Amino acid sequence: MPGLAAGSDILLLAKEADHVVGVALGKRGEEETKLRCVRVLPAYHQSGVGIRLIDRMLHELECERPHCTVAEEMLHIYSRAFVNRYGFALSAVENGRYRPGRLEYAFN
Numbered sequence: 001m002p003g004l005a006a007g008s009d010i011l012l013l014a015k016e017a018d019h020v021v022g023v024a025l026g027k028r029g030e031e032e033t034k035l036r037c038v039r040v041l042p043a044y045h046q047s048g049v050g051i052r053l054i055d056r057m058l059h060e061l062e063c064e065r066p067h068c069t070v071a072e073e074m075l076h077i078y079s080r081a082f083v084n085r086y087g088f089a090l091s092a093v094e095n096g097r098y099r100p101g102r103l104e105y106a107f108n
Contacts, residue, residue: 003027010060014040014049024053026061033061035068038078051081058086065089065108072103082107 003009008029014022022040027033035057040050058064065088070078082088088107097104 009036010057012053012056012060014044014053016044022049022053024057026057026066028061028063033063033066035061035066045077051085054081054086067106067108069097070105070107071098072105075105079105 004011008027010026010028012024012026013020014024021044023037024035024039025037026035035054038050038053038057040047040053058066065086068082068088070082083090090105090107092106094104094106096102
């Protein structure tokens with residue numbers, strides 16, 4: 001990933017024993033600070049791993065409300081925490097931004 005090599009992207013891993021159970025990717029740039037991706041293995045959903053990854057990423061990005069987008073099928077997983085815990089604000093809903101015919105919800 002070019003951003004990791006260039007130093008603009010941040011990759012965080014959550015581990016249980018020696019196994020990766022979650023990952024977060026963020027971007028810190030002059031023009032954009034973005035929470036790019038948070039994924040947690042299904043066996044670790046509702047365990048707090050995702051929240052801890054987001055908390056750590058916000059700290060690393062030095063930004064309380066970075067830009068982020070959420071695919072329509074993932075909105076139910078992230079929207080409550082984004083709005084209630086982090087105070088993120090829905091700023092746009094775009095059709096086809098990344099995938100034809102699919103909605104993408106933009107925050108901040």
